Amino acid sequence: MQARIPIAVAAASAALAVAPAAAGAAVTHTVQPGETLSGIAAANGLTTDALAAWNGVASDHLVIAGASLSVPTPEEAGLGTTATGTAATGAATTAPGTAPAPWLGSIPSPWGDLYLDAGAAAAWSSMRQASLATYGVDLYPAGPLSAYRTSGQQGEMYELYLSGAGAPANPPGYSSHELGVSVDLATPAMRDIVDQIGWQYGWGKFEAPEEWWHVSWGGG
Ligand SMILES: [Zn+2]
Structure with a gap:
């Protein structure tokens, strides 16, 4: 009997960078060459x-490239409405994380x-648990560099900004993201919730008034 090689599983497991679908409701995604089910899932x-x-x-x-997939929101798919749901999503897309520094804590x-x-x-x-319980809305950073950044990551963002390709970013050493006390929120709805309940947790809008997404922790 011929040995069966799990090509399909290996291919489906290869995560590729895929642009996230628009938030709000299920959208139709046309598969691009090189995309995988797992990559599309992770990006959304x-x-x-x-x-x-x-x-x-x-x-x-x-x-298959050119095929259409329906991509639900995590909430529609039954994920992300509870802490365990989102934790499971994170676990599926990344290896167990090790904090870059001992003074850091993790958020999903x-x-x-x-x-x-x-x-x-x-x-x-x-605050996130309260948001889920009270509003049914998850709170999370807009992207992988939207919470703590190393000074190296901040430097890359600053270079992108100087080149005209990136959003405004402070030079390394001058961003509260390097202190791990700021988050760039994913949606304006999240900002509304931080405005309403964040004060109870030390979170609020304390700096960068021109950036609605940037909220910070004022200390415990
Ligand atoms: Zn920010």
């Missing part, structure tokens, strides 16, 4: 299983664990 904050189930295909289904995001100052992370987690 979904587990591969959830995206597969939503489309009625197996988790190791090989997507669609891109896996991100980091903040340990006090800021604990306060964020409490």
Whole structure:
């Protein structure tokens, strides 16, 4: 009997960079060359299983360029409405995280664990639970560099800004993201919630008035 090589599984597991679908409701995604079910799922904050189930295909289904997939929001797919749901999403898309520095704590995001100052992370987690319980809205950073940044990452963002390709960014050594006390929120709805309940957790809008997405922790 010929040995069966799990090519489909290997291909489906290779995560590629895929642009996230617009937030709000399920959208139709046209598969691009090189994309995989797991890559599309990860880019949209979904587990591969959830995206597969939503489309009625197996988790190791090989997507074909040009085919259409329906991409639900994590909430529609039954993910992200509870702490365990989002934690499962993070676990599926990243290896177990190790904090870049011992004074950091982790917070869940669609891109896996991100980091903040340990006090800021604990306060964020409490605020996030309250948001989920009260509003049914998850709170998470807009991208992998939207919470704690190393000075190297800040430097790269500053260079991008200077080149005209990136959003405004402070030079390394001058961003509260390097202190792990700021988050760039993913949606204006999240900002509304931080405005309403953040003060109870030390989170609020304390700096960068021209950036609605940038909120900070004022200390515990
Ligand atoms: Zn920011």
